[in-house]
Amino acid sequence: MRKSTALIKEGTLVPAGKRRRGGAVWKNIKKNWQLHLMILVPVTYVLIFYYGPMYGIQIAFRNFTPRKGIWGSDWVGWQHFVDFFTYHDFKTILLNTLAISAYSLFAGFPVPIILALMMHVTRRNTLRKIVQNTSYIPHFISVVVMVGILFQVFNPITGLYGSLYRMLGGTGYPSDIRLNAGSFRHLYVWSGIWQEMGWSTIIYVAALSNVSPELHEAAMIDGAQRWQRVRHVDLPAILPTVAIRLILRCGSILSVGYVKVLLMQNSLNISVSEVISTYVYTYGLGNMKFSYGTAIGLFDSVVNLILLLSVNRLVKWLSGNEMNML
Amino acid sequence: MKNKRWLSLIVVAVLLLSLAACQPAKPPTESEKVTPQATPTGTDKPVTPTGTDKPAETPEPTPSGPPPRKGITLTLGLRKNVHVEDYDTNAFTRWLEEQSGLDLDFMLFASDTAESATQLATMMSGNEKLPDLLLSIGNLTVAKTIELGKDGYFVDLKDYLDKSTHFKAGLAALTEAQQKKLMTIGADPVTGAIYAAPSFSSARDSIDAPFAMGRINDEWLKKLNLKKPSNPDELYDVLVAFRDKDPNGNGKADEIPALGSIALYRADIVSWLLNGFVHINNSHGYALNITDGKVWSPYVTDEFREGLRYVRKLVANNLLAEQTFVISKTDEYRGIICPADGSAVVGLVAMHPTLHVVKENERLFEYAPIMPFKYAPFAADTYSYPTIITADCQHPDEAFALIDLSYTLGCSIRSRFGEFGVNWDWAKPGEKDARGKDAVIRTMPENGAVWGAQTNQTWSAGSFPSLPKDRAGAFTNDNSLTARRVILMNQYLDEYIAYAATHSMKEIAVTTELVHTEEELTKKEKIAPDISKYIKKSIAEFCTGVLDLDRDWDAYLATLEGLGQKDWVAIMQAGYTRVMGGK
Numbered sequence: 001m002r003k004s005t006a007l008i009k010e011g012t013l014v015p016a017g018k019r020r021r022g023g024a025v026w027k028n029i030k031k032n033w034q035l036h037l038m039i040l041v042p043v044t045y046v047l048i049f050y051y052g053p054m055y056g057i058q059i060a061f062r063n064f065t066p067r068k069g070i071w072g073s074d075w076v077g078w079q080h081f082v083d084f085f086t087y088h089d090f091k092t093i094l095l096n097t098l099a100i101s102a103y104s105l106f107a108g109f110p111v112p113i114i115l116a117l118m119m120h121v122t123r124r125n126t127l128r129k130i131v132q133n134t135s136y137i138p139h140f141i142s143v144v145v146m147v148g149i150l151f152q153v154f155n156p157i158t159g160l161y162g163s164l165y166r167m168l169g170g171t172g173y174p175s176d177i178r179l180n181a182g183s184f185r186h187l188y189v190w191s192g193i194w195q196e197m198g199w200s201t202i203i204y205v206a207a208l209s210n211v212s213p214e215l216h217e218a219a220m221i222d223g224a225q226r227w228q229r230v231r232h233v234d235l236p237a238i239l240p241t242v243a244i245r246l247i248l249r250c251g252s253i254l255s256v257g258y259v260k261v262l263l264m265q266n267s268l269n270i271s272v273s274e275v276i277s278t279y280v281y282t283y284g285l286g287n288m289k290f291s292y293g294t295a296i297g298l299f300d301s302v303v304n305l306i307l308l309l310s311v312n313r314l315v316k317w318l319s320g321n322e323m324n325m326l
Numbered sequence: 327m328k329n330k331r332w333l334s335l336i337v338v339a340v341l342l343l344s345l346a347a348c349q350p351a352k353p354p355t356e357s358e359k360v361t362p363q364a365t366p367t368g369t370d371k372p373v374t375p376t377g378t379d380k381p382a383e384t385p386e387p388t389p390s391g392p393p394p395r396k397g398i399t400l401t402l403g404l405r406k407n408v409h410v411e412d413y414d415t416n417a418f419t420r421w422l423e424e425q426s427g428l429d430l431d432f433m434l435f436a437s438d439t440a441e442s443a444t445q446l447a448t449m450m451s452g453n454e455k456l457p458d459l460l461l462s463i464g465n466l467t468v469a470k471t472i473e474l475g476k477d478g479y480f481v482d483l484k485d486y487l488d489k490s491t492h493f494k495a496g497l498a499a500l501t502e503a504q505q506k507k508l509m510t511i512g513a514d515p516v517t518g519a520i521y522a523a524p525s526f527s528s529a530r531d532s533i534d535a536p537f538a539m540g541r542i543n544d545e546w547l548k549k550l551n552l553k554k555p556s557n558p559d560e561l562y563d564v565l566v567a568f569r570d571k572d573p574n575g576n577g578k579a580d581e582i583p584a585l586g587s588i589a590l591y592r593a594d595i596v597s598w599l600l601n602g603f604v605h606i607n608n609s610h611g612y613a614l615n616i617t618d619g620k621v622w623s624p625y626v627t628d629e630f631r632e633g634l635r636y637v638r639k640l641v642a643n644n645l646l647a648e649q650t651f652v653i654s655k656t657d658e659y660r661g662i663i664c665p666a667d668g669s670a671v672v673g674l675v676a677m678h679p680t681l682h683v684v685k686e687n688e689r690l691f692e693y694a695p696i697m698p699f700k701y702a703p704f705a706a707d708t709y710s711y712p713t714i715i716t717a718d719c720q721h722p723d724e725a726f727a728l729i730d731l732s733y734t735l736g737c738s739i740r741s742r743f744g745e746f747g748v749n750w751d752w753a754k755p756g757e758k759d760a761r762g763k764d765a766v767i768r769t770m771p772e773n774g775a776v777w778g779a780q781t782n783q784t785w786s787a788g789s790f791p792s793l794p795k796d797r798a799g800a801f802t803n804d805n806s807l808t809a810r811r812v813i814l815m816n817q818y819l820d821e822y823i824a825y826a827a828t829h830s831m832k833e834i835a836v837t838t839e840l841v842h843t844e845e846e847l848t849k850k851e852k853i854a855p856d857i858s859k860y861i862k863k864s865i866a867e868f869c870t871g872v873l874d875l876d877r878d879w880d881a882y883l884a885t886l887e888g889l890g891q892k893d894w895v896a897i898m899q900a901g902y903t904r905v906m907g908g909k
Binding site for chain 2: 067
């Protein structure tokens with residue numbers, strides 16, 4: 001708070017609604033023209049690729065045919081939304097999406113934070129570097145290969161799982177855990193955590209490297225042990241980063257990617273593995289039902305936006321206005 | 327300050343250039359496109375025109391010779407096949423160019439059917455220029471093709487087909503009923519327009535005709551002194567013996583009495599077993615049956631339930647591997663059928679002999695064919711419409727001439743067997759094909775494989791439409807493993823046909839392509855995929871014990887009703903009656 005006030009006093013940022021606003025803004029642009037020139041590029045990018053295509057949302061309310069184009073297609077009102085909400089499996093699909101997303105969030109979100117803190121406190125630089133590099137590598141494996149590895153490992157006949165079972169004295173073949181609908185979410189979520197935990201630590205490692213050594217020195221003088229320094233110095237320092245990441249993750253809670261789910265889907269787990277994105281892929285794009293797919297996408301986005309704003313408000317309230325994205 | 331300004335300007339310039347580089351690539355204009363150089367006849371290989379390189383008795387209209395080059399380039403939209411080295415210099419491309427007088431260019435789509443459909447959809451929604459011809463792109467149903475044709479995307483081929491040379495000759499060779507179906511199914515029921523070139527394949531002519539190919543380990547049967555089972559009860563006893571009596575003799579309890587895959591092509595052992603109780607044909611999704619013109623669903627019958635109970639008994643007693651419901655990758659399946667250590671572990675298996683066995687493995691020859699116990703469904707006759715001329719094509723007459731060329735015997739042989747004089751020659755009198763009929767051609771495997779291997783002789787895919795008349799039986803003196811496997815498949819087909827003839831085969835599968843009204847189509851599109859998905863899921867759940875056949879059967883029936891089972895049957899009945907002309 002103090003910092004922003006100081007900036008305003010210096011005249012770098014001028015509060016809206018003040019006198020001679022236009023003049024001040026122009027003066028500001030002129031003074032920092034390099035910065036404004038640089039920001040122009042991402043702003044243009046966002047306008048062209050994110051805001052520009054938004055006019056296409058209207059096809060969710062039309063019966064879009066490419067030949068007639070967006071503006072020429074017939075209006076159908078809320079028809080596609082009604083179709084989706086009255087689809088016999090709508091509830092299952094929605095709940096599956098929420099379950100996978102929430103599970104991924106709650107199980108996966110703390111892991112990179114813990115890993116980053118562990119790497120930060122370790123005294124051995126070599127060990128830290130080895131852990132960092134090896135934990136980054138799975139991120140670069142494609143989803144297709146990743147699922148292939150997963151299925152090969154858990155194959156009870158030819159895989160590692162089956163071999164271990166027989167090595168430990170089992171006869172025949174163990175039961176196939178890929179058959180169990182209940183195991184789908186665990187396999188999906190924990191393989192994802194394994195693949196992404198290293199890569200996700202990067203932002204926390206960066207935040208931790210910014211913690212002032214003076215704070216640690218002061219804590220040590222006060223007699224703080226290593227765990228206490230993590231708890232009272234490191235953790236509060238990365239809390240804003242954690243909050244922002246959490247808010248962003250909540251803003252994509254209905255956006256479970258379809259590729260991995262489709263690759264892991266079979267007839268026995270489909271009751272828990274059919275999610276919104278796989279439904280859109282199969283029924284929307286596969287059958288060229290663009291309007292229907294767009295309507296579902298719009299529904300996704302609206303729910304995500306509501307969640308993002310809600311979580312942001314919650315975090316703001318919990319932190320006493322200290323943390324706020326918007 | 328000056329340095330700072332320069333630095334800022336450089337950074338901005340780099341960012342702008344990066345942004346520009348991220349723009350989607352603009353399709354090349356006509357003048358920018360590279361036209362493949364057609365190799366003149368006779369300069370490299372003796373590519374002889376159709377009229378001169380085949381015996382006079384071959385029943386095909388013979389053009390007087392290759393037409394002169396027309397200076398017209400057609401762009402062909404094809405799904406990329408990884409086995410093809412270079413489409414531009416491919417021998418089949420060169421032959422087509424020579425015969426048609428056209429220059430051919432290619433726009434390659436994803437090899438995966440669904441992905442190519444998405445690519446096509448994206449191009450259409452972005453109003454991008456489509457290639458002149460679309461060859462088997464996407465999984466466009468007839469209804470979708472007609473819808474897009476009516477929207478102005480595709481050219482109506484009706485007049486072209488009526489005035490064609492080779493297509494009409496091929497059509498005339500079909501039965502009257504087949505001709506009628508072929509020309510009715512693909513046509514707009516209101517206007518009669520046909521937006522895609524028809525292709526027909528008789529199910530019983532194809533080695534892939536049996537809906538699932540059962541094989542049983544003959545070595546194990548001999549070792550255990552058992553005879554090949556001929557009904558479900560006998561099979562049960564044989565599988566118990568496979569499980570308990572260590573037929574592979576390695577002292578380990580590693581035998582898998584029965585294995586299949588409900589996801590892999592022609593490997594659905596569950597449907598194979600169910601056909602010991604009720605006629606189930608899922609070669610085109612879970613289809614309905616027809617008896618004496620009446621459409622009915624086998625999935626609600628007591629026989630179906632008894633079949634499921636039998637399969638459940640096999641799974642519960644470790645006689646049918648649970649992996650049958652999970653395996654969806656060919657490599658995984660091959661790895662179980664042909665383990666690395668060489669010992670056989672599978673007793674009864676449903677498999678495709680050229681797809682599901684590890685290369686250079688002789689294991690397949692230890693297995694004997696076994697027929698399903700009551701019904702022997704065939705893959706339905708295929709009435710497909712794979713080739714389309716788009717509205718963006720500037721030369722539709724020439725594009726159709728190319729399509730018409732595809733109905734010739736010469737084109738059909740070259741698309742499948744490669745280059746004349748290099749990969750094949752005309753058969754000598756007395757030479758027989760794999761099914762014992764007089765061969766039309768003889769292959770020359772010593773000059774390399776043209777199918778399923780790296781090649782520059784064919785497109786390694788049946789991209790063009792064809793009619794049965796265009797297909798040739800091939801004599802081969804090839805003794806390779808692949809050739810011997812194909813012979814096995816032919817033997818299986820012959821045995822299957824003979825078996826089917828001795829069994830009650832009144833029921834036939836309803837094909838997926840019938841003639842529907844728009845209202846029926848809308849309804850069918852909504853309910854049929856859900857019902858099919860639900861049946862597939864329920865079969866897996868009943869067989870693995872997730873659902874109980876006593877406790878959950880009524881709920882299963884109720885769900886099917888809720889999904890529109892009765893409507894589905896009624897729609898298919900209406901479509902069938904319409905296509906059969908009220909009969």
